[in-house]
Amino acid sequence: MKLSEVLSRGAEELRVGVFVCECGLNIAGSLDCEEVRKYAETLPDVKVAVLNKYTCADPGQNEIKKHVKEHNLNRVVVASCSPRMHEPTFRACIADVGLNPYLFEMVNLREHCSWVHLHDRKAATDKAKDMVKIGVARARFLEPQIEKEVPVTNKALVIGGGVAGIQAALDLADTGYQVYLVEKEPSIGGVMAQIDKTYPTMDCSI
Amino acid sequence: MMDVGRHPKVKLYTYSEVEKVSGYVGNFKVTIRKKAKYVDETLCNACGECAKVCPVVIPDEYQMGFSSRKAIYMQLPQAVPSTYVINMNNCLGNNPIACGKCVEVCEKKCINYDMQDELVEVEVGTVIVGTGLEVYDPTQLDEYGYTRFDNVITSLEFERLICAGGPTQGHFIRPTDHLTPKTIGFIQCVGSRSEKRGNPYCSNICCMNTVKDTVLLKDHYPDIEIKVFYMDIRAFGKGFEDLFKRSKEGGVKYIRGIPGDIEEDPETKNLLLTVENTTAGKIEKYNLDMVVLSIGYVPRFKNDPVQQLLTLSRTQDGFYMESHPKLKPIDAPTKGVFFAGVAESPKDIKDSVTQASAAAARAGIILSKNKLKVEAITSMVDKEMCTACEICYRACPFKCISVDREKKIPAEIIEAACAGCGTCGAECPFGAVTMRHFTDRQIISQIDAILDENPEEKVVVFACNWCSYAGGDMAGISRLQYPTSPRLIKTMCSGRVDEHFVLYAFQKGAPLVLVSGCHFADCHYIDANRWTQRRVERLWDKLEKKGIRPERLQLEWISAAEGQKFAKVMRRVDEMMRKVTKEEIEFTKQALSDLKPKGTKKVKVTAKAVA
Ligand SMILES: Cc1cc2nc3c(=O)[nH]c(=O)nc-3n(C[C@H](O)[C@H](O)[C@H](O)COP(=O)(O)OP(=O)(O)OC[C@H]3O[C@@H](n4cnc5c(N)ncnc54)[C@H](O)[C@@H]3O)c2cc1C
Numbered sequence: 001m002k003l004s005e006v007l008s009r010g011a012e013e014l015r016v017g018v019f020v021c022e023c024g025l026n027i028a029g030s031l032d033c034e035e036v037r038k039y040a041e042t043l044p045d046v047k048v049a050v051l052n053k054y055t056c057a058d059p060g061q062n063e064i065k066k067h068v069k070e071h072n073l074n075r076v077v078v079a080s081c082s083p084r085m086h087e088p089t090f091r092a093c094i095a096d097v098g099l100n101p102y103l104f105e106m107v108n109l110r111e112h113c114s115w116v117h118l119h120d121r122k123a124a125t126d127k128a129k130d131m132v133k134i135g136v137a138r139a140r141f142l143e144p145q146i147e148k149e150v151p152v153t154n155k156a157l158v159i160g161g162g163v164a165g166i167q168a169a170l171d172l173a174d175t176g177y178q179v180y181l182v183e184k185e186p187s188i189g190g191v192m193a194q195i196d197k198t199y200p201t202m203d204c205s206i
Numbered sequence: 207m208m209d210v211g212r213h214p215k216v217k218l219y220t221y222s223e224v225e226k227v228s229g230y231v232g233n234f235k236v237t238i239r240k241k242a243k244y245v246d247e248t249l250c251n252a253c254g255e256c257a258k259v260c261p262v263v264i265p266d267e268y269q270m271g272f273s274s275r276k277a278i279y280m281q282l283p284q285a286v287p288s289t290y291v292i293n294m295n296n297c298l299g300n301n302p303i304a305c306g307k308c309v310e311v312c313e314k315k316c317i318n319y320d321m322q323d324e325l326v327e328v329e330v331g332t333v334i335v336g337t338g339l340e341v342y343d344p345t346q347l348d349e350y351g352y353t354r355f356d357n358v359i360t361s362l363e364f365e366r367l368i369c370a371g372g373p374t375q376g377h378f379i380r381p382t383d384h385l386t387p388k389t390i391g392f393i394q395c396v397g398s399r400s401e402k403r404g405n406p407y408c409s410n411i412c413c414m415n416t417v418k419d420t421v422l423l424k425d426h427y428p429d430i431e432i433k434v435f436y437m438d439i440r441a442f443g444k445g446f447e448d449l450f451k452r453s454k455e456g457g458v459k460y461i462r463g464i465p466g467d468i469e470e471d472p473e474t475k476n477l478l479l480t481v482e483n484t485t486a487g488k489i490e491k492y493n494l495d496m497v498v499l500s501i502g503y504v505p506r507f508k509n510d511p512v513q514q515l516l517t518l519s520r521t522q523d524g525f526y527m528e529s530h531p532k533l534k535p536i537d538a539p540t541k542g543v544f545f546a547g548v549a550e551s552p553k554d555i556k557d558s559v560t561q562a563s564a565a566a567a568r569a570g571i572i573l574s575k576n577k578l579k580v581e582a583i584t585s586m587v588d589k590e591m592c593t594a595c596e597i598c599y600r601a602c603p604f605k606c607i608s609v610d611r612e613k614k615i616p617a618e619i620i621e622a623a624c625a626g627c628g629t630c631g632a633e634c635p636f637g638a639v640t641m642r643h644f645t646d647r648q649i650i651s652q653i654d655a656i657l658d659e660n661p662e663e664k665v666v667v668f669a670c671n672w673c674s675y676a677g678g679d680m681a682g683i684s685r686l687q688y689p690t691s692p693r694l695i696k697t698m699c700s701g702r703v704d705e706h707f708v709l710y711a712f713q714k715g716a717p718l719v720l721v722s723g724c725h726f727a728d729c730h731y732i733d734a735n736r737w738t739q740r741r742v743e744r745l746w747d748k749l750e751k752k753g754i755r756p757e758r759l760q761l762e763w764i765s766a767a768e769g770q771k772f773a774k775v776m777r778r779v780d781e782m783m784r785k786v787t788k789e790e791i792e793f794t795k796q797a798l799s800d801l802k803p804k805g806t807k808k809v810k811v812t813a814k815a816v817a
Pocket residue numbers: 159160161162163164165182183184185188189190191192195197198199200222223224336337338339341361362365411415418509510511512546547548549553554555556558
């Protein structure tokens with residue numbers, strides 16, 4: 001997709017979908033997920049809010065795809081676990097149904113809420129609602145991004161002709177790449193050329 | 207060495223240095239200065255006739271000054287390329303009247319005094335840095351008398367004296383009387399593992415190098431008496447302990463204690479060494495014919511153009527800093543640049559070669575592609591708003607912004623090289639920079655969402671993606687409990703946290719704001735978090751001037767592994783938040799009521815801001 005197309009999609013009316021995950025009992029065990037879902041429905045531009053048992057599993061992902069199509073969503077918020085874990089999963093999921101993967105926001109209900117507030121259901125639920133609100137607020141301003149591509153020159157420069165530089169140059173050259181090896185002294189060799197025998201095997205250095 | 211000289215895919219530039227590097231991963235443009243050798247290397251057959259007639263005699267660096275070379279010379283007998291060079295600093299002058307003897311005798315006519323330095327431009331996709339280190343100069347350790355006493359030598363000098371290709375053809379003799387010593391001492395950790403002098407780190411190779419040297423000596427001269435003075439012998443690698451055992455079985459005495467003093471007998475030139483034997487708990491004196499100082503490695507600070515050319519940084523030790531100490535030890539923070547060998551840290555040959563192969567493999571990942579996807583999360587400059595003040599350029603850890611204050615050329619981001627830390631965005635006083643995916647508008651909307659309702663019950667926490675946010679994940683995984691008041695806003699780097707975000711949060715009624723990031727050594731954007739620190743310090747001043755308690759802005763470094771610390775900090779900020787009074791919050795809102803977003807007011811760039 002070209003950037004202009006992507007951008008024009010981004011300029012449409014905002015249609016946010018929120019997917020609240022129970023993660024079995026990992027999240028649902030310490031906060032009221034249904035209450036969070038209902039609250040999400042009241043947030044600006046949210047067209048649909050859905051509860052899932054395991055959002056990252058295939059049925060959960062299919063649910064997201066289904067709703068993106070059905071409600072013509074152009075922003076997706078998943079309130080589940082850490083983005084460090086599943087952001088790539090969900091980005092790929094929405095890309096599958098034609099959304100730019102950067103139109104996705106993740107709310108970390110598990111690591112940053114349910115697991116650290118195990119004993120106060122009311123306070124944890126309130127915080128979770130607030131977190132979803134923050135996520136949606138950010139999602140409304142998300143813009144599509146393109147990972148640009150640049151051409152690659154298939155050659156390498158190695159600076160320093162000691163044993164390390166020599167080895168790196170040989171490996172790359174043997175792989176088939178052109179290598180430029182720059183050494184400031186008249187000869188390559190570095191320190192190893194000055195050593196007599198080398199430990200641990202006591203063999204010759206040059 | 208020979209293989210690389212012969213390889214059809216390797217172009218060697220010896221006696222050369224990299225002078226300029228521009229571009230970015232996949233597309234570097236490099237200028238190499240080929241210094242004039244004054245000998246045509248394609249013609250020279252290394253017959254050596256020239257050196258025979260050269261009248262200039264100077265100490266040979268390769269032989270550590272134990273023998274001499276001429277002004278026209280070959281660095282080492284096995285030199286690759288196998289060619290003579292003239293060091294013009296030594297040569298009597300390219301004036302045939304002054305000398306010109308070598309030209310006369312060279313049959314191949316390959317000596318040319320008019321040769322000039324040559325500049326060569328090459329284009330490459332990746333760069334591997336294998337520039338090595340320097341060895342410690344023990345002259346400053348006065349008590350060992352290195353350079354005052356001729357029979358005190360370094361371990362590198364030892365290598366030349368024991369080597370068959372060395373100045374003595376491998377006959378190990380001491381410098382003063384050219385006799386093989388009967389007793390010899392080795393002193394370990396010279397320049398290493400000392401907080402006071404030299405360097406605090408362990409140089410990795412010197413223990414085993416000494417063990418090796420003792421075995422070599424015992425092989426050649428079974429009767430020689432050898433004493434090794436040490437703190438610990440670190441024989442930790444494969445085959446190392448065996449060699450250490452062989453040394454001890456050969457009769458080498460290992461004495462725990464670092465000598466405090468060496469004296470020389472002016473007549474015999476023998477050495478009297480004083481040491482506190484820490485095992486025996488006594489002061490002992492040893493008469494030795496010769497002493498070898500087992501010197502460590504030191505970073506190359508002088509004559510290191512490479513660091514600046516490739517925007518490399520250094521760790522506290524002074525070695526080149528890797529992208530991540532555990533997970534990306536081969537990559538430099540500059541994309542497309544990799545480390546091989548001791549340039550990254552002291553190590554032996556096996557480890558140097560291993561790292562070199564790893565570097566080649568990492569570089570190969572890039573080179574094997576025709577096109578490279580680059581980070582989408584980069585910054586962008588609005589040229590209309592940019593005043594070409596160059597502040598962003600100075601802040602950018604990767605120096606991937608081109609801008610010219612004198613010529614008034616506005617900033618432009620070299621996107622392929624931009625890592626997306628957002629420091630430029632936070633530092634630009636004119637709001638000219640937009641960070642993709644972490645725009646001001648996105649972050650402000652998050653702050654709004656946090657503080658819309660009951661702001662007095664919440665702590666606004668800025669957390670960086672790699673460390674502090676991950677530290678929060680770790681707290682979760684470990685089920686560490688903390689109060690519910692903190693609300694996190696994630697940025698890629700704490701360097702992104704703009705002054706405006708913090709002030710805006712206070713204006714909206716935030717009782718407490720926490721900025722958190724990686725510890726300095728862990729920063730994923732070289733040193734972007736140092737800018738965070740400076741900015742927070744600036745903010746503390748500003749708050750104080752406005753009568754707002756600076757403690758209401760907290761700064762913490764939390765690593766990805768520090769779940770405990772994260773939870774503790776959350777508890778602490780919650781407690782602090784509870785102590786902020788309603789009146790204080792009201793006062794703050796008033797004090798900051800004239801706050802305007804960046805780019806909407808004229809900012810005067812003071813000399814201080816630019817300096
Ligand atoms: C006294 C001593 C004894 C040792 N004994 C042993 C042993 O027995 N066994 C063992 O395994 N290891 C030993 N080592 C360690 C071993 O020497 C190193 O591991 C190895 O030499 C490191 O190789 P390198 O290529 O990384 O660095 P170096 O060998 O230092 O090579 C770096 C090269 O880069 C060049 N260079 C530097 N700057 C530039 C620049 N700006 N432009 C172009 N070129 C540049 C230098 O001229 C040099 O040729 C010993 C080290 C010392 C000091």
